[in-house]
Structure formats: C-alpha cells, structure tokens
Amino acid sequence: MTSQITIRRPDDWHVHLRDGEMLKAVVGYTARQFARAIVMPNLTPPVVNVAAGEAYRQRILDSLPAGSDFTPLMVAYLTDDADPEEIARGYEQGVFAACKLYPAHATTNSAHGVTDIRKLTGLLETMQRIGMPLLIHGEVTDREIDIFDREAVFVEQVLGPLVRDYPGLKIVLEHITTAEAAAFVEASGPLIGATITPQHLIINRNAIFDGGIRPHAYCLPVAKRERHRLAVRKAAVSGSPKFFLGTDSAPHAIGRKEAACGCAGIFNAPFALESYAKVFDEEGVLDRLEGFASEHGPRFYGLPLNEGTVTLKREEVTVPEVIAEGDLRIVPFHAGETLQWRLVD
Numbered sequence: 001m002t003s004q005i006t007i008r009r010p011d012d013w014h015v016h017l018r019d020g021e022m023l024k025a026v027v028g029y030t031a032r033q034f035a036r037a038i039v040m041p042n043l044t045p046p047v048v049n050v051a052a053g054e055a056y057r058q059r060i061l062d063s064l065p066a067g068s069d070f071t072p073l074m075v076a077y078l079t080d081d082a083d084p085e086e087i088a089r090g091y092e093q094g095v096f097a098a099c100k101l102y103p104a105h106a107t108t109n110s111a112h113g114v115t116d117i118r119k120l121t122g123l124l125e126t127m128q129r130i131g132m133p134l135l136i137h138g139e140v141t142d143r144e145i146d147i148f149d150r151e152a153v154f155v156e157q158v159l160g161p162l163v164r165d166y167p168g169l170k171i172v173l174e175h176i177t178t179a180e181a182a183a184f185v186e187a188s189g190p191l192i193g194a195t196i197t198p199q200h201l202i203i204n205r206n207a208i209f210d211g212g213i214r215p216h217a218y219c220l221p222v223a224k225r226e227r228h229r230l231a232v233r234k235a236a237v238s239g240s241p242k243f244f245l246g247t248d249s250a251p252h253a254i255g256r257k258e259a260a261c262g263c264a265g266i267f268n269a270p271f272a273l274e275s276y277a278k279v280f281d282e283e284g285v286l287d288r289l290e291g292f293a294s295e296h297g298p299r300f301y302g303l304p305l306n307e308g309t310v311t312l313k314r315e316e317v318t319v320p321e322v323i324a325e326g327d328l329r330i331v332p333f334h335a336g337e338t339l340q341w342r343l344v345d
C-alpha cells in the first residue's frame with residue numbers, strides 16, 4: 001500500500017477567502033496547501049472593477065501568515081452593466097484572471113449578478129477575443145424549478161446555447177454536481193472545463209438530512225443524489241484534463257449556518273488536499289491526483305505549472321469539530337471525522 005505521495009504543488013481554482021476578520025482567519029489554510037487560488041469576488045459590495053480587484057488582492061496579501069508563498073488570482077464579478085473595456089483592462093494589466101458569472105440570486109451575495117446572459121453580449125465577445133475565461137455558477141434561478149434540477153436545466157438551457165454562440169470562449173463550469181454537467185463538459189471541446197469540490201465527491205444529498213437537518217452539509221449547488229456523486233467522481237478521477245481542483249471552500253461563522261435560514265457554503269480549506277486524496281485513494285488512482293490538483297488547472301488557464309512539491313502521508317488525522325480563530329468559530333468539512341491522509345508541513 002502506498003504510504004506517502006509527493007505531488008507538484010497544487011492550486012485551488014475556486015475559493016472564497018472573504019474579507020476582514022474572516023479573511024484573516026481562513027486565508028492561511030488555503031495558502032498552506034496551494035500556491036495559487038482563484039478568489040471569488042462575491043464580497044459586499046462585489047469586486048466589479050479593476051480598482052476593487054487590486055485593493056482586494058492587497059488585503060489578501062496583507063492577511064497572509066508570515067512566510068506564506070501564495071498568489072491570489074483575482075476575478076471580476078459580472079453585473080448586467082459590466083463594462084467590457086474595464087474588464088479587458090483588468091485582464092490585460094494582470095489584475096483579473098477571469099470573470100465570474102453569478103445568475104442573479106443564485107447563491108450567497110449574488111443579488112448584483114446577471115439577470116439575463118443576453119445583457120453580456122458585448123462583454124462576452126471581448127472576453128472571447130482576448131482569451132479571458134468565464135467562470136460560471138451554473139444554476140437557473142427560476143423558483144419553479146426544483147432545486148435539485150437547477151444545474152441540469154442550466155446546462156441545457158443556458159450553457160449549451162452559450163457554447164454554441166461563443167465557440168472561442170474559455171468557460172469553466174464551477175463546482176459541478178450532476179451527471180449532466182460532467183457529460184456536457186466531457187463532450188465539449190478543450191475550451192470547456194469544470195472544477196470539482198471535495199464535498200461533491202464525498203457526500204450526496206442524504207448528508208443534508210442525516211437524522212435531522214445538517215446545515216454544515218449545505219452548499220450551492222446543493223449535493224445531489226448518489227448517481228450524480230458517482231458521475232462527478234468518475235469525471236474527477238478519469239485523468240481528463242477538463243476536470244480540475246476547485247474547493248469552493250466557503251466559510252460562514254457557525255451562527256450563520258446554524259440558523260432558521262442558514263447560509264450555503266462548506267468550509268473545506270483546512271483539510272482539502274486530505275479530502276481529495278481520500279477520494280483518489282478509494283478509487284485506486286492516487287497517481288492521478290497530481291494531474292487533477294496541480295496540472296489540469298494551470299494548463300487550462302494557460303499558466304505555468306508550480307515549482308516545488310507537497311507530500312501527503314498515510315497517517316490518521318482527526319478533523320476538529322470547530323475551528324476557532326479569534327472570535328470566529330467555523331465548522332469545517334469532515335468535522336469530527338478521522339481522515340487517512342495528512343499533509344506534511
């Protein structure tokens with residue numbers, strides 16, 4: 001049995017680092033494991049222009065623990081009236097690595113998101129021309145549509161036509177949760193990729209209702225039924241360069257989760273690599289973890305692979321029930337469980 005693996009330093013292609021005290025509390029967990037991360041812009045107010053992107057990047061750098069070697073990759077939050085020139089300037093100046101499309105009201109802090117993708121015509125043409133990736137929260141927001149179907153409906157009704165209309169646009173379908181999304185990405189050309197979270201590889205929707213309502217297993221897109229988990233898992237471990245690591249780590253203070261209307265989001269940053277290693281180990285393909293975690297993402301984004309390595313040892317590690325940082329208390333993914341892999345410092 002493999003007792004340790006060493007892989008090229010990985011990146012996280014989708015993370016929420018938040019701001020202020022929460023940023024200071026969580027950024028070290030991401031920086032400890034990953035060389036770079038695509039940082040989601042759904043702050044209040046959202047990161048919509050170059051100045052806001054630069055200022056947020058600086059706040060992240062200022063919040064890093066001493067000695068960190070970590071590069072935040074910033075993302076522009078798209079609104080109905082996003083200015084193509086401003087976004088292109090941000091990309092060309094190296095401030096923005098990508099744009100994020102939140103359908104309005106799809107998830108946390110998405111109220112300023114896009115009400116109709118047709119409003120973005122000029123912008124999408126510009127992005128296609130300059131090679132700037134579009135990162136998509138792929139769920140329709142129609143309340144008539146069952147929450148468990150919102151991703152599959154988005155793939156059919158929005159993503160399919162989008163890919164047809166902009167065949168040269170680089171698109172990442174973020175945090176895929178369904179067989180339909182995995183199949184769509186797999187069948188598309190090389191410009192279409194997808195990120196996959198640890199939770200969607202590990203839990204299905206039963207986890208949200210296991211003996212009672214479990215707010216810490218709730219994120220968006222919501223975990224689906226078992227057959228979808230298996231399809232997403234198959235995609236992740238397939239070795240296909242279209243699928244890569246994106247934790248969607250989304251911390252909320254404990255009181256915001258354990259509430260009558262609890263926030264969506266799973267804080268998986270503290271043991272993210274351990275969590276992915278568990279999946280690749282269970283599938284008997286630990287040798288494919290490096291591609292998924294460290295190679296497919298940079299190749300998709302057209303960025304250099306990281307130098308340096310990280311090592312995981314087959315050693316038990318118990319995940320704390322709560323992570324306390326200053327006054328903040330956050331429940332991590334796998335709280336109270338024992339994992340079989342440990343990242344070596």
Ligand code: DOR
Pocket residue numbers: 016042107108109137218219220221250251263264265266
């Ligand atoms: O579960 C989620 N939490 N999904 C998202 O899309 C947003 C995120 C957050 O910001 O909390």
Ligand code: ZN
Pocket residue numbers: 014015016040248250
């Ligand atoms: Zn997210």
